[in-house]
Amino acid sequence: MTSRYPEVTLNSDMRRMYMNMVPFKGLGLLTTSSVPISSRGVSVDRSDKPYDLIGQVLDSKNSPFGCDYWRGRFMACCALFRGTLTPDKATSYVTAVQEKHWSSFASTFTQGIQTTYVAHPPHGLKTSASVVANTTAVRQPLGNLLKTFRAMFKQRVLLHYYLGEGLEEAEFRTAEHRLSALVTLYLKQHGKSKAHTGQDFGGSDEDD
Numbered sequence: 247m248t249s250r251y252p253e254v255t256l257n258s259d260m261r262r263m264y265m266n267m268v269p270f271k272g273l274g275l276l277t278t279s280s281v282p283i284s285s286r287g288v289s290v291d292r293s294d295k296p297y298d299l300i301g302q303v304l305d306s307k308n309s310p311f312g313c314d315y316w317r318g319r320f321m322a323c324c325a326l327f328r329g330t331l332t333p334d335k336a337t338s339y340v341t342a343v344q345e346k347h348w349s350s351f352a353s354t355f356t357q358g359i360q361t362t363y364v365a366h367p368p369h370g371l372k373t374s375a376s377v378v379a380n381t382t383a384v385r386q387p388l389g390n391l392l393k394t395f396r397a398m399f400k401q402r403v404l405l406h407y408y409l410g411e412g413l414e415e416a417e418f419r420t421a422e423h424r425l426s427a428l429v430t431l432y433l434k435q436h437g438k439s440k441a442h443t444g445q446d447f448g449g450s451d452e453d454d
Contacts, residue, residue, distance in 0.1 A: 267324070273432060319436060320355055
């Protein structure tokens with residue numbers, strides 16, 4: 247699987263990127279976000295400066311997964327800029343953001359945010375930014391999902407629909423167990439990172 251960009255020769259192998267962004271076994275849930283996002287034909291009133299773009303793309307409001315990046319620890323991260331900006335400026339602003347939020351990066355995060363630049367902008371835009379990250383901040387939306395699942399499963403909400411389609415109740419318990427194990431892995435990694443720097447990033451770490 248590759249990411250291809252029109253009118254340029256740059257193609258990105260998603261499998262290689264995934265391999266480089268999963269430093270710990272089992273912690274392979276990557277999150278993505280992009281800015282700007284708007285409806286077709288609607289003008290976008292946002293700054294196109296690289297520093298503003300990287301700040302917007304790491305804002306929880308622009309995360310489809312509802313992930314608050316600054317309440318976790320980055321284990322890997324890459325940023326893609328497209329449009330009318332220079333690679334040097336894009337890289338320098340990414341470095342500035344990383345230095346400002348140094349406590350939100352794991353001690354194993356030694357290479358920094360990897361930056362890619364494509365001169366050809368998206369259709370209808372001058373610039374855009376996208377981020378793919380592996381961060382312990384996903385423990386929060388995953389924990390919320392687990393709580394909702396347990397509450398609904400306890401009350402057997404809509405369960406009869408799935409059982410009527412051939413699923414077994416044991417499969418739901420297996421899914422709950424796997425999701426709980428995943429949340430626990432991210433909690434443990436987040437705890438290790440927090441203990442390493444002495445920083446507390448807030449938020450609830452309970453998965454019950």
